[in-house]
Amino acid sequence: MNNELTGKAVVPAQHRGELPPGFHDMLDDLKPIVRGAHVRAQLKVNTEMLQMYWQIGRTILERQGGEKWGTKVVDRIATELRTEFPNQRGFSRSNLHYMQQMARTWPDPIVQQAVGQLPWGHITTLMDKCKTRFELDFYAQHAVHHGWSRDRLTAHIRSGLHLAQGAAANNFDVTIPEQSEAATQIFEDPYRLEFTQLSDTAAERELEDALTNRIIQFLTELGFGFAFVGRQYPLTVGDTEFRIDLLFYHFRLHRFVVVELKTTKAHPSHLGQLSFYVTAVDRLLRDPERDDRTLGILIAESQDATTVEFALQSQNQPLAVSTYAGLPPGVRELMPTTDDLCRLAHEVLHGGAGTG
Missing domain, CATH: 1.10.8 (Helicase, Ruva Protein; domain 3)
Known part of the structure; x- marks a missing residue:
């Protein structure tokens, strides 16, 4: 092809080593196709291997039941399979069992x-x-x-x-009967919060700090579906600003979840406060066309079952009460402080000077 003005031949961009328009966009489209194929191939290999293992196990069980094979026969099977298929792993004696x-x-x-x-x-x-x-x-x-x-x-x-899972005391059967089972399953009792490294005498703000500083671990502990919205989340009701300890959104249940933290024993007044926050979120944040009713959970240091039962029955908002398990008493005091770790690092860097 010639240029009409110069009469010189025009070499297409791809022949000059240049990339045509849209080349990188096309690559972006191709990469997920290749990755998806790799994932499907790996899943297929895993499925075929498990099917083979299951069939081997079932066959040995059937022959053992009919012919009273002992463990030595299984050992011999492992040896024979490894000999026959030397490049295939997985035929050890323990694996056959x-x-x-x-x-x-x-x-x-x-x-x-x-x-x-x-x-x-x-x-x-x-x-x-x-x-x-x-x-x-x-x-x-x-x-x-x-x-x-x-x-x-x-x-x-x-x-x-x-x-x-599903063990947190709640009033969902009365307040949201049609969604009670699904809502119950997203709360646990107790929550395992050992990763916070807090003692049994920690203040509420310390617990809140620890959870938000390790929000990924806390979300893992909460379970699938929780998305973090905010800490000390501000809500203005009338002429007063209130702050929610932790606010989440459960994208599977399409609900806001209000979390109140107490490092003391659960008290009826705590549920009254939580109920107020749930009402405020319902009125100020919830989209009635998209979101179901807000849930509230009080996570306290401990609880009395009868008191919690009575307190839950007195509330008309969907609430739950759980506890948390942190470090056992005395463990925090035995853990090295920041100063201890700095001093240890200094001693290591300087060849153990001053250790005696």
Whole structure:
């Protein structure tokens, strides 16, 4: 092709080594396609491996039941499989026992269940640490839903999340009966707040500071669906400004959630204050066409069940009461202070001078 003015040949941009318009936009479109294919391929490999493990475990169980095989036979199977497939990992003696345990625990095809979407390491953790089928299914479903790492899964099992979730005292069955079950499940009792490193004598502002300074950990403890809106969130009612300790929005339930913190025992007056804040959020922040009624939760140092029950029944706003577990008494005092750590760092940098 020639330039009409000069008569010289015009070389297309791509032939001159230049990139055509829209090239980088096209790359941006291609990259997610490749990443998505990689993820799907990894999931498919994991699914096929779990299906194979489950079938191996079931086959061994069936032969053991019919022919009374002992553990030495399983050891020999492990040896033979490793010899036949030297480049494939996973055929150790212990893994074969896990495969049998998996087939025994989940007799239906594994890939049709939530646990079938987890990595093998998560599944062995579940089988090692969970005592009942309810616990196995609870943690498998939550691990899939929340995308927990293996360490996070282990931490939740150790903390007894299946006992805490949905255990917070509340009045939802009366105030929001149609959504009572869903609302109940987003609150726990107790909340595990050891990461704050606070003692049992911490002030409320110290607890609030610790939670907001470690908001990602606190959101993880609260569970899936919570989005942080603000701390000491200001609301003007009449001619007075009030401040909410912590305000969240639950994007799955489409509700604001007011959190009030008390480092003392829960008291009926605390619920009166919380109810006022919930009403204010409903009137001033909630969009009636988009949001359901605001929920309030009081997280206190301790509670008396009967007092809390009576106090909840006297309120017409949907409220819950929970407690928190921090460091055991005396532990905070034994932890090194900032000065201790600075002094230790100085001694290390200077070759242990002054340590005697």
